[in-house]
Amino acid sequence: MAKFPGIFIVDPDPDTRYKIAQMVPETGFTVSGQAGLGTEAVASVTKAVPEIILCAMKEPVSRVVQTIESISYALPDTPIIVYSDTTDLDIIRKAMLAGARNFLSSPIRLDELKRSLSATLEAEERRHVRSADNSILAAEGAIITVFGAKGGIGKTTIASNLAVAFVRQAGQSCVLVDADDSFGDAAANLAVTPERTLIDALRAPDDDDDDGDLMSCLAYHESGLAIVSAPTDPLEWRDVGPEQVEKMLHRLARHFDVVLVDTSGTLGDVSQAALAAASLVLWITTPDYASVRDSLQALQATQRLGLYDDRFRFVLNIASMETNVDPAVIEEAIGARLFWTIPHDRLLRKSGQLGQAIVEASPKSPASRCFTELARVLSGLPPEPRANGLIGRLFAGRNGKAQHRETAEVLETAEEAMS
Ligand SMILES: Nc1ncnc2c1ncn2[C@@H]1O[C@H](COP(=O)(O)OP(=O)(O)OP(=O)(O)O)[C@@H](O)[C@H]1O
Ligand SMILES: [Mg+2]
Numbered sequence: 001m002a003k004f005p006g007i008f009i010v011d012p013d014p015d016t017r018y019k020i021a022q023m024v025p026e027t028g029f030t031v032s033g034q035a036g037l038g039t040e041a042v043a044s045v046t047k048a049v050p051e052i053i054l055c056a057m058k059e060p061v062s063r064v065v066q067t068i069e070s071i072s073y074a075l076p077d078t079p080i081i082v083y084s085d086t087t088d089l090d091i092i093r094k095a096m097l098a099g100a101r102n103f104l105s106s107p108i109r110l111d112e113l114k115r116s117l118s119a120t121l122e123a124e125e126r127r128h129v130r131s132a133d134n135s136i137l138a139a140e141g142a143i144i145t146v147f148g149a150k151g152g153i154g155k156t157t158i159a160s161n162l163a164v165a166f167v168r169q170a171g172q173s174c175v176l177v178d179a180d181d182s183f184g185d186a187a188a189n190l191a192v193t194p195e196r197t198l199i200d201a202l203r204a205p206d207d208d209d210d211d212g213d214l215m216s217c218l219a220y221h222e223s224g225l226a227i228v229s230a231p232t233d234p235l236e237w238r239d240v241g242p243e244q245v246e247k248m249l250h251r252l253a254r255h256f257d258v259v260l261v262d263t264s265g266t267l268g269d270v271s272q273a274a275l276a277a278a279s280l281v282l283w284i285t286t287p288d289y290a291s292v293r294d295s296l297q298a299l300q301a302t303q304r305l306g307l308y309d310d311r312f313r314f315v316l317n318i319a320s321m322e323t324n325v326d327p328a329v330i331e332e333a334i335g336a337r338l339f340w341t342i343p344h345d346r347l348l349r350k351s352g353q354l355g356q357a358i359v360e361a362s363p364k365s366p367a368s369r370c371f372t373e374l375a376r377v378l379s380g381l382p383p384e385p386r387a388n389g390l391i392g393r394l395f396a397g398r399n400g401k402a403q404h405r406e407t408a409e410v411l412e413t414a415e416e417a418m419s
Pocket of ligand 1: 317350
């Protein structure tokens with residue numbers, strides 16, 4: 001690899017290309033070429049073999065989509081980041097389906113560009129290592145199931161924010177699956193209005209390699225995150241079999257680095273299917289006695305069902321400031337160590353109500369930092385350097401310290417789970 005990784009800019013507008021080319025050296029990358037759309041782009045990109053391609057998503061959209069498809073075909077291992085001023089989710093969806101890995105809002109900000117390029121490159125390197133390590137395992141992405149034995153403990157908040165962090169901060173392709181068979185609201189939490197739902201996805205025939213029918217059931221968030229949303233009518237779940245859900249999750253894992261599954265607070269058939277399919281389970285509990293007690297009972301049930309094993313990671317979510325069971329007591333009760341602690345952050349409630357991901361709306365808030373770090377660690381990327389001062393203090397306390405101390409251990413176990 002070149003000393004400074006090369007970025008190739010594809011944009012029909014030479015002025016914008018020039019502006020971005022001026023910014024790239026400030027990000028620690030170098031410009032390896034630039035071109036307009038179509039054959040001009042494909043020919044020059046193939047010659048330049050850059051580390052990352054930045055491509056404008058603008059009219060004529062069909063021509064851009066064709067260009068992305070041709071580039072992805074010619075250089076399948078080179079990630080494409082699309083930038084656009086559009087908020088039209090259908091256009092973003094088209095770019096992602098054509099092969100884009102990531103999305104940036106334009107006009108592009110220097111800090112956003114820098115972060116996106118670094119995260120994309122790191123994720124790409126990680127992907128190479130994974131496929132060199134074990135090509136069979138690498139063929140399937142990780143299925144991460146977010147479960148907790150109670151309602152209102154932050155499962156959807158964690159699943160949706162972590163999903164956006166996987167895309168934005170860890171450069172992973174990710175699909176969020178709402179498998180909450182009571183009243184799933186993951187899409188609404190990100191202000192995405194889906195045209196099709198999980199019920200359509202389950203019906204998609206499994207008869208071609210690119211799973212075109214299944215992929216057409218996905219909705220897209222403006223970050224590029226794909227979403228399989230829950231049906232609006234909960235009665236539609238009545239005909240859903242757990243084995244169908246499990247199969248769909250594995251099919252999705254063939255196309256995404258991460259399949260993140262939100263569940264209901266009960267251990268019904270659908271949750272069991274999501275737990276059975278998982279390569280990693282993030283088991284959420286809050287620090288109040290009812291939550292810990294329910295967690296314990298549900299854990300014992302998963303043991304009886306033969307589902308409980310070393311895929312389980314326990315996450316303490318400080319959803320409210322009112323009750324606070326000592327984390328040591330929780331660890332003793334569940335008989336396992338806490339893997340991660342999510343701090344209380346009042347902005348989480350606000351951003352959820354506004355349909356915003358906190359990692360985008362308030363990237364410096366304590367919860368954002370926490371989701372970013374969790375997404376990076378689970379992706380096998382080094383944690384971002386932690387700022388001293390306020391964030392450090394907010395993370396302080398027994399669990400916060402444990403989180404720091406155990407980073408190496410966490411990385412090891414997460415890597416095993418993700419490989
Ligand atoms: N760490 C936190 N800090 C502050 N508020 C939080 C935190 N975690 C969750 N919340 C808030 O708690 C509420 C419940 O969260 P959420 O809907 O994610 O729970 P849930 O477990 O998915 O519930 P359900 O099982 O009913 O779907 C939301 O208003 C959310 O913003
Ligand atoms: Mg929920």
